[in-house]
Structure formats: C-alpha cells, structure tokens
Amino acid sequence: MLLTYSMPGQELVCFTLVLISQTSVIYPIKCAASYHTRIVPHPPDLLKWVKREGGFVHQALKISPQQQDDTTYGLGLVASQDIPKGSLLISLPHHIPLKFEADDADSRLSSSVVSTLWEHLAEELWAMKLGLRLLQERAKVGSFWWPYISNLPETYSAPIFFQGEDIKNLQYAPLLYQVNKRCRFLLDFDQAVRRNLESLKPNDHPFGGQEVDASSLGWAMSAVSSRAFRLYGKMTADGTRNNVPMLLPLIDMCNHSFKPNAQILQEEDKENDKSQIKAETDIKQDNPLLLNYGYLSNDFFLLDYGFVIPSNPYDTIELKYDGALLDAASMAAGIPQPNFSSPAAWQQQILSQLNLAGEAPILKVTLGGLEVVEGRLLAALRVLLASDVETVRKHDLNTLKSLSAETPLGIANEVTAFRIIIALCAIALEHFPTKIMEDESLLKQGVSANSELAIQFRIQKKSVIIDVMRNLSGRMKLLSSKDTASA
Ligand SMILES: C[S@@+](CC[C@H](N)C(=O)[O-])C[C@H]1O[C@@H](n2cnc3c(N)ncnc32)[C@H](O)[C@@H]1O
Numbered sequence: 106m107l108l109t110y111s112m113p114g115q116e117l118v119c120f121t122l123v124l125i126s127q128t129s130v131i132y133p134i135k136c137a138a139s140y141h142t143r144i145v146p147h148p149p150d151l152l153k154w155v156k157r158e159g160g161f162v163h164q165a166l167k168i169s170p171q172q173q174d175d176t177t178y179g180l181g182l183v184a185s186q187d188i189p190k191g192s193l194l195i196s197l198p199h200h201i202p203l204k205f206e207a208d209d210a211d212s213r214l215s216s217s218v219v220s221t222l223w224e225h226l227a228e229e230l231w232a233m234k235l236g237l238r239l240l241q242e243r244a245k246v247g248s249f250w251w252p253y254i255s256n257l258p259e260t261y262s263a264p265i266f267f268q269g270e271d272i273k274n275l276q277y278a279p280l281l282y283q284v285n286k287r288c289r290f291l292l293d294f295d296q297a298v299r300r301n302l303e304s305l306k307p308n309d310h311p312f313g314g315q316e317v318d319a320s321s322l323g324w325a326m327s328a329v330s331s332r333a334f335r336l337y338g339k340m341t342a343d344g345t346r347n348n349v350p351m352l353l354p355l356i357d358m359c360n361h362s363f364k365p366n367a368q369i370l371q372e373e374d375k376e377n378d379k380s381q382i383k384a385e386t387d388i389k390q391d392n393p394l395l396l397n398y399g400y401l402s403n404d405f406f407l408l409d410y411g412f413v414i415p416s417n418p419y420d421t422i423e424l425k426y427d428g429a430l431l432d433a434a435s436m437a438a439g440i441p442q443p444n445f446s447s448p449a450a451w452q453q454q455i456l457s458q459l460n461l462a463g464e465a466p467i468l469k470v471t472l473g474g475l476e477v478v479e480g481r482l483l484a485a486l487r488v489l490l491a492s493d494v495e496t497v498r499k500h501d502l503n504t505l506k507s508l509s510a511e512t513p514l515g516i517a518n519e520v521t522a523f524r525i526i527i528a529l530c531a532i533a534l535e536h537f538p539t540k541i542m543e544d545e546s547l548l549k550q551g552v553s554a555n556s557e558l559a560i561q562f563r564i565q566k567k568s569v570i571i572d573v574m575r576n577l578s579g580r581m582k583l584l585s586s587k588d589t590a591s592a
Pocket residue numbers: 140141176177178179180181258331332357358359360361362409410411412413
C-alpha cells in the first residue's frame with residue numbers, strides 16, 4: 106500500500122506500509138532516498154537563519170556532506186579553516202530550540218486534542234511527544250521553524266522503516282523485539298490520533314487538515330530520536346530544573362564520535378538560556394565537528410539514530426540467565442555433572458541477592474562492552490561452581506561480581522567459570538543463521554543500504570561474542586600459566 110503524506114506548499118514524502126504476517130504487524134517503510142535528501146530540494150540557508158535570529162555561528166563553519174570509510178553520515182558541520190580549542194562555535198538564543206514544556210506559552214498546542222494525546226504518552230515516549238510538536242510545526246503554514254524543518258532529512262534509516270526481509274536480516278532477537286514494539290506503538294498511536302481527529306472542524310485541526318499516519322509519526326519520532334538533546338528546561342516552582350528534550354537547529358548537524366572535538370554547553374541564565382557548542386580540541390581545516398551522542402550500544406545507535414558503529418567498545422549482547430542453558434553450556438565445555446538448574450539453598454539465596462532468582466528476577470544479562478561479562482552472571486557462576494559456602498561468604502557481592510578481582514574463589518573455580526561463559530558464547534554464535542564470512546561476502550556482492558546496515562549490525566554482534574571469547578581465553582591462559590608456576 107502506498108501512502109502519501111503531504112504538507113501545504115511543501116514537497117510530498119512517500120511511505121509504504123507492508124503487511125508482514127497474519128498477526129497484523131505492519132512496518133512502515135521509507136522510499137529509497139539518500140540520507141542527504143532534505144524534505145524540500147533547496148531549503149533556506151540554516152546558518153543565515155540562525156544568525157538572523159540573533160544566534161552566533163563561527164565564521165569558519167559550513168554544512169557539507171560527510172562520508173568516512175564508505176559510510177555516509179548525511180550532512181555535517183565542517184571547519185573551513187583551523188579553529189583553536191575553546192572557541193565558541195555556535196550559540197542559539199532561547200527562542201530557537203524547538204521543545205515542548207507543559208507550561209510553555211510558545212509550545213502550547215493550538216488544539217487540546219494534541220495535548221490530550223501528548224498526556225497519554227508515557228514519559229519514555231518523549232521522542233513521540235516532541236515528534237507531535239515537530240509534526241504540528243511542519244504542517245503549519247509560515248511556521249517560525251520552517252527554515253529548520255525544511256533542512257531535516259526526508260527519510261531515516263532506523264529499522265522501523267526496514268522492509269520485512271531486512272528486519273529479519275538483523276538476526277538478533279532483542280533488537281527485533283524492540284523494532285516490533287516501536288512499530289506496534291506507531292500503529293496503535295496512529296489509530297488514537299485518527300480517533301481524536303476525526304470529529305474536528307477544519308479550523309480546529311492541529312495538523313492543518315493533513316492526514317497523520319504511522320509513517321508520518323515514524324518520521325517525526327525518528328527525527329527527534331536521532332537529533333534531540335536533553336538540556337535544562339525552565340526553572341520549576343521549587344527552584345529545580347527538569348531535563349527537557351529539545352531540537353537544537355544547526356547544533357544538531359554535528360555527527361557523532363566517541364572522540365568528539367566539540368562539546369555542548371548550556372549557558373544558564375534565568376531569563377535567557379543559550380544552547381552552545383564549543384571546540385573541545387583544536388579543529389583542523391576541513392575536519393568535521395563531532396559531538397559524543399553517548400556511550401551507547403549499537404542497539405541504541407541503530408534504533409534511535411539509524412547507524413552502526415564498527416568495533417563499538419560499548420556494544421554488548423543480551424542473554425537470558427537460565428539454569429538449563431548453563432547446564433547445556435557446561436556439558437558443551439566438557440564439565441561433568443553440571444547442576445545449575447538446582448542450586449543449594451545458600452547458592453539460591455545469593456542468586457536472589459543478584460536478582461537472578463526470587464520474586465521479580467531480572468534475567469537479562471549482558472556480555473561485551475567495557476565490563477566484558479556482566480558482574481551478576483560472573484558472580485552467579487563463581488558461586489554455583491563453589492562447593493564451600495564458607496569461602497564464598499568471605500567475599501562481598503561486589504568482589505564476586507568483579508572480573509578484575511582475580512580468582513576470589515580459586516583458580517580452578519575461575520577457569521571453569523570462564524570455560525562455561527566461552528561455551529555460552531559458542532551457543533549464542535550458533536543461534537545466528539549465518540557466519541561472519543558469509544555476511545562479509547554478501548556485503549561484497551552489493552546489497553541495498555538498509556540490508557547493508559542490518560548485515561553490519563549482525564556482524565558487530567557476532568564480533569562482540571568473539572571478542573568476549575578471546576578475552577576470556579587470554580585470561581584462562583594466564584591463570585593456567587600462574588597455576589603451573591605455583592605448582
Ligand atoms: C544529529 S543528526 C546529524 C546530522 C545529520 N548527519 C544530517 O544529515 O542531518 C544524526 C544523524 O547523523 C548521522 N550520523 C551521525 N553520526 C554518525 C556516525 N558516526 N556514523 C554514521 N552516521 C552518523 C545519522 O544518520 C544520525 O541519525
């Protein structure tokens with residue numbers, strides 16, 4: 106089904122909706138377009154608009170397409186000459202950011218209908234809350250923010266827009282679950298919006314009479330999740346200031362790096378807050394301005410921003426803690442008579458303290474990232490492999506959870522725990538339908554941009570697992586050599 110979403114006097118944006126299964130999960134999908142493409146072909150000059158509105162833009166800044174190692178970053182900000190560390194790069198007066206604060210006269214929506222919808226959204230759906238505001242401004246003829254909105258990308262590469270085949274191409278259940286959840290939310294919210302809008306007179310319509318559907322809601326949510334910053338909002342009655350998500354025109358043209366050369370700052374002033382970025386390092390001519398969006402896993406980068414970071418040190422994989430799975434892993438590791446499914450009462454007690462057993466356990470555990478093995482999983486294995494309750498009780502939970510606390514329960518206990526985690530990793534790898542080599546050869550053959558993104562994502566997940574296996578094998582070797590030396 107092809108749907109169109111049109112705005113008066115503005116370009117058409119097309120979306121397709123594809124029915125994936127009988128359970129009526131429908132995924133909105135974008136038209137093929139480059140991530141450079143803006144919602145109008147020749148939008149107004151954003152730098153000039155910010156300056157005209159009283160903002161400051163460093164004279165060496167320009168907007169241009171960004172590419173690195175075959176990856177397109179869309180547009181970005183670039184230094185056209187050397188900029189010294191500490192320089193002010195951009196400063197936005199308080200009226201330029203697009204935000205939504207409940208008591209904000211500027212942002213009071215013209216229709217109580219949208220306010221009602223907004224109130225029904227849970228706090229974690231802040232991207233949709235601000236998205237509604239963005240859609241409203243996009244629909245408004247003569248909006249103050251039109252010079253900004255017209256410079257936004259026409260399409261996004263977040264997986265809610267992937268075709269069914271590319272969603273499957275991700276091969277990673279926790280992400281598939283999140284994508285499904287977002288798609289389902291958009292479809293349900295689409296219905297709620299329609300119900301609220303259907304009886305309105307044209308003059309009361311909050312979106313200028315334009316149809317709002319799952320695709321346009323998805324566009325708005327992706328625009329916000331990939332560009333908004335959480336900064337201080339207005340001072341509340343008790344003198345505190347809430348964190349408010351806001352869109353910062355021009356500043357949001359900065360792409361991401363874990364080694365940024367620019368930093369976002371808020372000049373706190375009761376009446377007249379300014380959102381600014383400053384140079385955190387010297388910036389050489391032709392270098393892009395880069396901000397750190399956060400130390401996030403690739404799941405968040407892909408879901409919210411539509412890109413994947415190769416060799417991301419913060420990337421992790423999720424596993425479900427399960428005694429039977431641990432038994433299977435120890436069998437695979439050649440460790441006889443595993444007994445993880447029926448721990449002793451004292452072990453069960455520690456599992457409850459680790460939140461891996463008891464009334465409302467949190468069974469999601471992670472491997473990879475800076476921690477390598479989530480402390481709760483490591484502690485559980487150390488404890489379940491220990492036969493002597495007294496030795497275990499000599500250590501506090503934090504020591505048992507720490508990989509750098511070397512062999513708290515002895516070398517043999519540690520080596521066995523590592524062997525089981527390595528076997529868990531092997532089981533997790535087996536669950537992926539393809540191997541990295543096959544993925545790489547698919548990429549070499551050439552695939553669509555979204556397929557490439559999905560395949561890169563799963564390659565990175567498999568790499569996380571392999572890195573954990575390598576890390577633990579290295580530690581095991583070291584322990585074995587220590588053991589031999591001390592024997
Ligand atoms: C805040 S916007 C930055 C401006 C954006 N490039 C544009 O064209 O409007 C964030 C988006 O930029 C792109 N991006 C930013 N950093 C990136 C990176 N390190 N690798 C790939 N894409 C990146 C992604 O499309 C992301 O959703």
